[in-house]
Amino acid sequence: MGNGGLSPENLERARGIVALYPEPRSALIPLCHLAQAEHGYLTAGAMEDIAELVGCSPAEVGGTASFYDMLHLEPVGRYVVAVCTNIACMLAGAYEVLAHAERRLGVRTGQTSHDGTFTLEEAECLAGCDKAVCVQVNHRFFGPIDADGFDRLVDDLVAGRLADVVPSHGVLSRVHREVGLTARQAKAGREAGKSEEAGQSDETAGRIGS
Amino acid sequence: MITEHPRIVTSRMGYDDSYTLERYLATGGYEGLRKALTMTPEQVHEEVNAASLLGRGGAGFAAGRKWSMKRADATTYLVVNGDESEPATFKDHLLIERDPHQIVEGTVIAAYAVGASAAFIFCRGEFALGYERLLQACNDAYRYGALGAGILGTDYSLDLVIHPGAGAYICGEETALLESLEGRRGFPRIKPPYFPAAIGLYGQPTIVNNVETMSNLPWIILNGGAEFASFGQGSSAGTRLFALSGHVERPGWYELEMSKTTFRDLIYDKSLGGGVRGARELKAFIPGGVSAPWFFPEHLDMGLDQDAVGKAGSMLGSGSVVVMDETACPVRVAWRITRFFARESCGQCTPCREGSGWVEKVLRRLEDGYGREEDLDLLLDTLDNIAPGLGWPPKQTTICVLGPSIPSSVVSGISRFRDEFLVHVKEGGCPMPPDEVRHG
Ligand SMILES: Cc1cc2nc3c(=O)[nH]c(=O)nc-3n(C[C@H](O)[C@H](O)[C@H](O)COP(=O)(O)O)c2cc1C
Ligand code: SF4
Ligand code: FES
Numbered sequence: 001m002g003n004g005g006l007s008p009e010n011l012e013r014a015r016g017i018v019a020l021y022p023e024p025r026s027a028l029i030p031l032c033h034l035a036q037a038e039h040g041y042l043t044a045g046a047m048e049d050i051a052e053l054v055g056c057s058p059a060e061v062g063g064t065a066s067f068y069d070m071l072h073l074e075p076v077g078r079y080v081v082a083v084c085t086n087i088a089c090m091l092a093g094a095y096e097v098l099a100h101a102e103r104r105l106g107v108r109t110g111q112t113s114h115d116g117t118f119t120l121e122e123a124e125c126l127a128g129c130d131k132a133v134c135v136q137v138n139h140r141f142f143g144p145i146d147a148d149g150f151d152r153l154v155d156d157l158v159a160g161r162l163a164d165v166v167p168s169h170g171v172l173s174r175v176h177r178e179v180g181l182t183a184r185q186a187k188a189g190r191e192a193g194k195s196e197e198a199g200q201s202d203e204t205a206g207r208i209g210s
Numbered sequence: 211m212i213t214e215h216p217r218i219v220t221s222r223m224g225y226d227d228s229y230t231l232e233r234y235l236a237t238g239g240y241e242g243l244r245k246a247l248t249m250t251p252e253q254v255h256e257e258v259n260a261a262s263l264l265g266r267g268g269a270g271f272a273a274g275r276k277w278s279m280k281r282a283d284a285t286t287y288l289v290v291n292g293d294e295s296e297p298a299t300f301k302d303h304l305l306i307e308r309d310p311h312q313i314v315e316g317t318v319i320a321a322y323a324v325g326a327s328a329a330f331i332f333c334r335g336e337f338a339l340g341y342e343r344l345l346q347a348c349n350d351a352y353r354y355g356a357l358g359a360g361i362l363g364t365d366y367s368l369d370l371v372i373h374p375g376a377g378a379y380i381c382g383e384e385t386a387l388l389e390s391l392e393g394r395r396g397f398p399r400i401k402p403p404y405f406p407a408a409i410g411l412y413g414q415p416t417i418v419n420n421v422e423t424m425s426n427l428p429w430i431i432l433n434g435g436a437e438f439a440s441f442g443q444g445s446s447a448g449t450r451l452f453a454l455s456g457h458v459e460r461p462g463w464y465e466l467e468m469s470k471t472t473f474r475d476l477i478y479d480k481s482l483g484g485g486v487r488g489a490r491e492l493k494a495f496i497p498g499g500v501s502a503p504w505f506f507p508e509h510l511d512m513g514l515d516q517d518a519v520g521k522a523g524s525m526l527g528s529g530s531v532v533v534m535d536e537t538a539c540p541v542r543v544a545w546r547i548t549r550f551f552a553r554e555s556c557g558q559c560t561p562c563r564e565g566s567g568w569v570e571k572v573l574r575r576l577e578d579g580y581g582r583e584e585d586l587d588l589l590l591d592t593l594d595n596i597a598p599g600l601g602w603p604p605k606q607t608t609i610c611v612l613g614p615s616i617p618s619s620v621v622s623g624i625s626r627f628r629d630e631f632l633v634h635v636k637e638g639g640c641p642m643p644p645d646e647v648r649h650g
Contacts, residue, residue: 028393067395069377086297087457093647125297129455139338144650175345179352
C-alpha cells in the first residue's frame with residue numbers, strides 16, 4: 001500500500017497475533033507495535049490495516065493508540081532518548097542530565113532533531129531506579145548515566161556501535177511468537193508431528209539478540 | 211535482623227544465562243509444575259492457602275483467598291500483571307528479564323489451580339528486553355511441553371499469551387489492565403464488581419496476580435506451603451523482593467525474610483543498602499512506592515511487615531523503599547511525585563484529573579519561589595477534595611485508587627517539614643542545593 005500500510009510479511013504475522021486472542025480486538029496494541037516496528041510510528045495506512053484486522057474503525061485505532069505514550073501518531077526520531085526524572089533519578093541529578101541532553105542534542109525535551117536522528121523525552125520511572133540516572137534509547141536501558149556517560153552514549157549511537165543493542169525506533173521485540181498460535185493449532189501440530197517436536201526448527205528459533 | 215532463608219524468587223540471579231530454558235532446567239525448573247500436575251487443583255490451591263502468600267502487586271491481598279472468589283461454572287482467565295510502573299519499583303522488571311521461566315511456571319501452576327482456560331502475561335511496554343525474554347521463554351516452554359496441549363505428558367492443556375503494554379502507568383490497575391488487554395484505552399472500570407474474579411476479561415471471571423506472586427509458586431509447590439509460611443511472621447509470610455533506591459550507598463534489589471528484617475537492616479546493613487550516601491543523615495524514606503505516606507528515622511526499627519507498616523499509617527505496597535538524605539527538598543520531592551500522578555491520571559474522575567494538576571502547580575510555584583503562606587492550606591484543602599479527611603487508608607471519591615494516592619507525599623511533607631515549606635515562601639525559592647549527580 002502506498003500510504004504506509006503493513007508489508008505482506010507483517011500482515012501475515014499480524015494474522016497470527018490476532019489468532020492468539022479469544023477476541024480479535026485484543027490484538028490492537030500488539031499490532032500497533034508491529035506497525036511501529038515497520039515505520040517507526042503509526043501511519044494512516046497501518047491504522048487502516050489494523051482496523052480491518054481487529055474489526056473496528058481506523059479512528060478507533062487512533063483513539064486507542066493516542067492514550068499510550070509509546071504509540072506515536074507522528075514521525076519521531078530514529079532514536080527516542082528518554083531520560084527518567086522520577087524520584088530516584090531526580091535524587092541522583094536527573095534534571096541536570098536532562099538539561100545536558102538538551103544542549104548535547106540541540107533540542108528541547110519533546111522535540112526531534114532537524115536531521116530526524118534524535119527525539120528527546122522526559123520519562124516517568126522506568127523501573128531501573130538502582131541504576132539512576134536511568135536512560136532508555138528506543139526502550140533499551142542504560143544507566144547510571146551522568147553527563148559524560150550521556151555524551152558517550154550519543155557518540156556510540158551515532159557511530160553505530162550500539163546497533164546490536166538498540167534497534168531502530170518502534171522495534172519492540174526481535175523475538176516473535178512461533179508456537180502455540182492457537183490452542184487448536186497447538187493440538188493439531190502436536191498430533192501431526194510428535195517426532196518433529198524437538199527438531200531443528202526449535203534450535204534455529206529466534207534467540208534473543210539474533 | 212538479617213536472617214538465613216532460602217532464595218525463593220532470586221535463586222538464579224547469579225547466572226548470566228538465568229533467563230534461558232537450559233539454565234532453568236539445570237536448576238530445578240518446571241519441577242514445581244511437574245509436582246503440581248500430580249496433585250488435584252484443589253490440593254494446589256490448599257498449598258497456596260497454607261503458604262499465606264500475599265499478593266506482591268501492592269494491595270497485599272491473600273492469593274489463595276482471591277482464587278476462592280471466582281465462580282466455578284464459567285470460563286475463567288488468568289492474567290499476570292507485569293506492568294510495574296509504580297515509581298521506584300523495579301522488582302518485577304528484574305524477575306521478567308532474569309527469570310522469565312519462573313513466571314511462566316508459576317502462571318501454569320496458578321492456571322491449573324483456578325481452572326483457567328487461557329493465561330496472559332501483561333508485560334510493561336517499556337521493558338523491551340524483558341518482553342523479548344518472556345516471548346522466548348514462552349516459545350521455549352511450548353517446545354519443552356510446559357505449555358500447550360498435554361502439558362508434561364498429562365492431559366492438562368493451557369495456552370499462554372505474552373501481551374505488551376504501550377506506556378501508561380494506569381494499566382497496572384487491574385481493571386485498566388483488562389481494558390488494555392481488550393484493545394482499548396486504559397480506563398479503570400467502575401466498581402462494583404470490586405474484583406475481576408467476578409467479572410473480568412471479556413466479562414468472564416478473571417484472576418489477576420502480580421509477576422512476583424506467580425514467581426513464588428514453583429517453590430511453594432515443591433517445598434510446601436507450611437515451609438513457606440515458616441519464614442516471616444503472621445500474615446507477612448515468606449520472603450519478599452525489596453527494591454531500594456535513592457540516597458543509599460548500595461541501591462538494588464534484596465530478597466529478605468519479611469517481618470523479621472527491619473527497615474534499618476535494609477537501609478544500613480553493609481550487605482544490603484550500606485547506609486545513607488556519604489554518611490549523611492537520614493531525613494525520610496518511603497516504605498512502599500510513591501503512593502505510600504513517608505516514614506522517618508523513628509520508624510527504622512520496624513519490621514518489613516505488612517500489618518505493622520499499615521498500622522503505622524503507611525503501606526509496604528510494592529516493596530520499594532526510597533531513601534532521602536538531609537539534602538533532599540521535601541517540596542521538590544512532593545512536587546515530582548505529584549507531577550507523576552498528574553501525568554498518569556487517566557482523566558475519568560474530576561478530583562483526580564483536576565486535583566493532581568492544581569496541586570502540582572502550587573507545589574511548583576512554592577519550589578520556584580512564587581509561593582504564598584496560604585498555599586499550604588490551599589494544598590491540603592485541594593487534596594481533601596480528592597481523599598476526604600486525608601486519613602490512612604485514604605477515602606475514595608474516584609473510580610480507582612490512583613486519585614487517593616495523590617495526597618500521601620504532600621501531606622507527609624507538609625506535616626513533617628512545614629517549616630521547610632515556609633522557608634520556600636520566605637526566601638523566595640528553594641534553600642536546598644540542586645540534586646547532586648550520581649556518577650556511574
Ligand atoms: C494505579 C495502580 C497501579 C497499579 N500498578 C500495578 C502494577 O504495576 N503491578 C501490579 O502487579 N499491580 C499493580 N496494581 C495493583 C493491581 O490492581 C492488582 O491489585 C494486582 O495486580 C493484583 O496482584 P496481586 O494480588 O498478586 O498483588 C496497581 C493498582 C493501582 C490502583
Ligand atoms: S482516580 Fe484518576 S486514574 Fe483512577 S480512574 Fe479516576 S481519573 Fe483515572
Ligand atoms: S525513578 Fe528513574 S528509573 Fe525509577
